[in-house]
Amino acid sequence: MSFTSEVKKQICKEPTDRNQARAQICALFQMRASMHMNFRGMSVSYQTENATIAKHLFQMLKQVYEVNPRLSVIRNMRLKKSNMYRVEIYDKASEILDDLGILTDTGIHYKPLGRLIRSDKMARAYLCGCFLASGSINDPKTANYHLEMSTTESELAQSVQHLMERYHLPAKITKRKKYEVVYLKAGDKIADFLRLCNASQALFEFEDSRIQRDFFNQMTRLDNCEVANEMKTQKAAKKQLEAIAILEANPQKVDISEKIRHVMEIRKQFPDASMNELCEEVYRAYGDIISKSGMKHRLNRIKEMAASIQEESV
Template structure:
């Protein structure tokens, strides 16, 4: 099973009171249900690849309205295609839709029904239904975090977005192939959504993987930073050694201060040392305490003195 399937299976096990159950059922029928008419009258049809959710919808309808539905399996002829599971409700379907607020005198309502999202607990149940019907979450082991739910109607999509914002879950809406997609990409907000849906086991798994990945990413960044610093130190040391060589080539023509000579000797002995390490070596060799800025100043002085002689050498060569 996928991570999304595990989350949905866990949500189906959450205990609901009657109002929460109706809010969740309302969202499920709005996202996956359809109303049909035939010679016998009207009936509700819900069709999905997830047998567990179809069974869950059947259980909710039977519990709330004491009505039996008709379950069937549609076999697909294409290879590697999942079966489709269909639930059909022939009895009292108009009364069910009226009770849920989906069907009124003005027609079918696709946007969230106010009486099912007015209270916080019912709004949670409604979001659970939206996710069960059309939601998915990338596995936390993948390279990016992504949660999305889809809606066939623009009003429903932006209605779901507003409910999410009530719980401080900033979601965006885009249109994709005539379907409106509501999505969240922040890992911490996806974790909050799982907490909102009472998917405790899924939340623990998601957070565990997220923490591990963030920890390893941080280690990688630190390693990269350390390598970059080492390369920078190596490049600077190489340039300093070249400058020291120029000064030594012109030693007879120069009066180099003793403190500069000491730094030159330390750098030659320790060509890969950092500034701090050079300060430590200066103390060991000469008993002098040099600050980091002091060492930088002396190395800069070596570079300045060598630059003057390098320019003269270039003029002579030319």
């Protein structure tokens, strides 16, 4: 089961009262339902590949509107293609759409009624319904953090975006073919959305994966930093050894103090040592206490003297 399917399964398991159920039904219908007119009158159908969502919608319709929807399975004969589950409403279809504010005397509305999202729990239920209808989340173990919900209606996408902003979820909208896609990229905000939907088990799994990934990325950055520092140290040591070789080849051209000679000897003995390690070795060999800045100054002095000899030779 995919991570998205697991999240949707957990949302469907959450109990809903009549108001929450109405908000979810509204979102599901606005996102994905179809209306039909024939000799029997108006009907509404909702089609999904997720059997849990179809069953959840079926039960909510019975709970809120006391109707008996038709639940059917459309078997896909293509190899590895999922079956489709269709929920169809014939009785009270127009009354249900009117109650949800989807179909009124002024036409079809793709923006949720204020009374359906006014309270906190109904607004959350509406967002849950939107995610059930068209949402997806990348598995945090295998991909970048990404949550999205799509619709063909621009007005509906903007409504979903504004509703998410109520919960400090900075959703953005992009166009993908005929769809308006509302999406989140930040891992912590996707976790907040899962928390909003009460998908606790999925939230724990997501946060665990996120913590492990962030820890691994941090360790990788630290390793890269250490490698870079090591390469920098080795490059600097190579130049210092080259300068020392120039000084030793031209003893008559420069006056080298005893302290500088101590540093030269230690650098030759420990070509890979860091600045702090050189300070410790100088103290161990000569009893000379030297700070890191003092060591840096003496090494720079060695390079300056070597440079002056090279200039004289040109």
